[in-house]
Structure formats: C-alpha cells, structure tokens
Amino acid sequence: MNKIKSIVVAGLGITLGLASCDSGNFRRTPGHIYAPDMTYSRAYDAYTSNPNLGKDSLISHLPVSGTIARGHAMPDHIAEGDSNAYKTFNTTEKFADADMKEGKRLFNIYCGICHGTALDGNGPLYSSGKFAAMPANFKDAKYLHMPVGQMYAAIKYGKNMMGSYAGQLDPHQRWMVIAYIKKVQSENGGDAFTMGTEAPKADTAKTVAKADKAVAETKTK
Numbered sequence: 017m018n019k020i021k022s023i024v025v026a027g028l029g030i031t032l033g034l035a036s037c038d039s040g041n042f043r044r045t046p047g048h049i050y051a052p053d054m055t056y057s058r059a060y061d062a063y064t065s066n067p068n069l070g071k072d073s074l075i076s077h078l079p080v081s082g083t084i085a086r087g088h089a090m091p092d093h094i095a096e097g098d099s100n101a102y103k104t105f106n107t108t109e110k111f112a113d114a115d116m117k118e119g120k121r122l123f124n125i126y127c128g129i130c131h132g133t134a135l136d137g138n139g140p141l142y143s144s145g146k147f148a149a150m151p152a153n154f155k156d157a158k159y160l161h162m163p164v165g166q167m168y169a170a171i172k173y174g175k176n177m178m179g180s181y182a183g184q185l186d187p188h189q190r191w192m193v194i195a196y197i198k199k200v201q202s203e204n205g206g207d208a209f210t211m212g213t214e215a216p217k218a219d220t221a222k223t224v225a226k227a228d229k230a231v232a233e234t235k236t237k
C-alpha cells in the first residue's frame with residue numbers, strides 16, 4: 017500500500033515540477049509538426065513569388081489586357097458624363113419573360129428600397145424620411161420615355177444622390193433590370209415595349225428556377 021502511495025506522490029511531484037517550468041510566456045516555435053504538408057503548403061500561395069515566372073514574378077497575375085473572362089460581357093465603351101452618348105447607347109439583347117422576372121428580382125433587391133417595388137419613387141428608404149433626395153418615379157411623365165442608355169448610365173455611374181450599382185450588377189443584369197422597368201413603363205403610359213423576345217434563355221431560366229426554389233424553401237421553414 018505504501019508503495020502505491022509513494023508512486024502517486026512522486027507522480028504528483030513530477031507533474032507539479034513540470035508545470036512550474038512554464039514561464040508563462042507564449043511559445044514562439046511550433047515544436048513538432050504532425051502533418052508538415054498541411055502546415056507548409058507545397059503549392060505556391062497567392063501573392064507569393066514564383067521562381068518559375070522570373071525572380072519577382074507574383075503567382076497572382078492581372079488578366080492579359082484586352083481579354084474577357086469566359087461568360088463575361090464585352091465592355092460597354094460608355095464614358096462617364098458623356099450625356100449625348102447615353103441617349104443613343106443601347107443593347108442588341110432581347111429579353112424573355114424569365115429575364116424580366118430576374119430583372120424584377122434584382123430591381124426589388126437593389127433599387128426597390130428607394131424607387132419602390134411599385135416603381136413609383138416611393139420606396140421605404142424615401143417614405144421613411146431617412147433619405148432626403150426624391151428617387152426617380154418611373155411612372156412619372158418625366159421618366160416614362162427616358163432612353164435606356166441613360167438608365168444604364170445611372171446604374172453604372174450613379175446620379176447625384178444615387179450611388180453606382182456597377183459593382184452589384186454586371187452589364188447583362190443591368191439590362192435585365194432596365195428591360196423590367198421598360199416593360200412596367202409600357203404598361204403605364206410609356207412607349208411600346210421593344211426589348212422582348214419569346215425564346216427564354218436557358219441560363220436565366222435556371223437562375224429564376226433556383227431563386228424560386230430558395231424562396232419556397234425559406235417559406236416552408
């Protein structure tokens with residue numbers, strides 16, 4: 017029995033002794049590494065230099081100038097402030113019902129807060145009195161016949177108190193939003209709608225179906 021006691025006491029003594037060696041400072045060395053491949057990446061990390069590309073060459077490169085990533089739209093060549101060009105700027109794209117539905121969804125996300133989901137310029141941000149500038153009322157005579165290029169410029173560059181939405185909407189999405197606005201305007205005294213087509217675009221139809229599914233799933237939760 018005494019033997020066991022002395023083993024326990026010795027054990028405690030050793031543990032306490034080791035614990036007291038801790039000076040309380042942070043350890044600055046990693047000690048043994050269990051999986052070095054995970055600690056030190058074998059692949060070149062982003063923003064480090066890659067000797068295969070020359071002495072100071074970085075792993076992350078800018079795209080070759082003049083190239084466009086697959087699936088991205090061509091640049092639009094519209095310059096900020098060139099209001100004459102805005103008026104004639106247009107798209108060759110045509111928009112099916114699915115595009116318009118996606119345009120409406122995007123409008124309600126990014127524009128509805130100010131312009132109102134009824135497109136009457138009376139969104140919650142403005143009607144609450146928190147935002148001083150009156151957003152454009154797209155059903156008003158002043159905007160009913162506004163050229164689509166001018167709308168595009170407003171989205172890309174902003175207009176006075178309205179900021180740019182270029183970072184949120186790519187060119188194709190901007191046109192879908194504009195097509196939606198023009199469609200609603202055509203039903204409220206504006207010009208006849210000319211941006212439409214019968215053939216739905218496969219990728220847009222897919223996006224719409226996905227969004228609808230997500231909404232349905234949220235509702236059942």
Ligand code: HEC
Nearest residue numbers: 126127130149150151152166167170171175176177178181
């Ligand atoms: C933070 C509020 C706000 C948001 C969000 C907003 N707008 Fe505006 N918008 C305004 C205001 C304010 C004006 C009036 C600017 C003026 O004429 O001084 C305006 C004007 C416009 C005009 C008229 C431009 C012109 O040349 O007179 C268009 C078109 C427009 N907005 C489209 C949009 C679209 C499309 C979106 C969504 C992508 C959007 N806006 C989001 C506040 C907003």
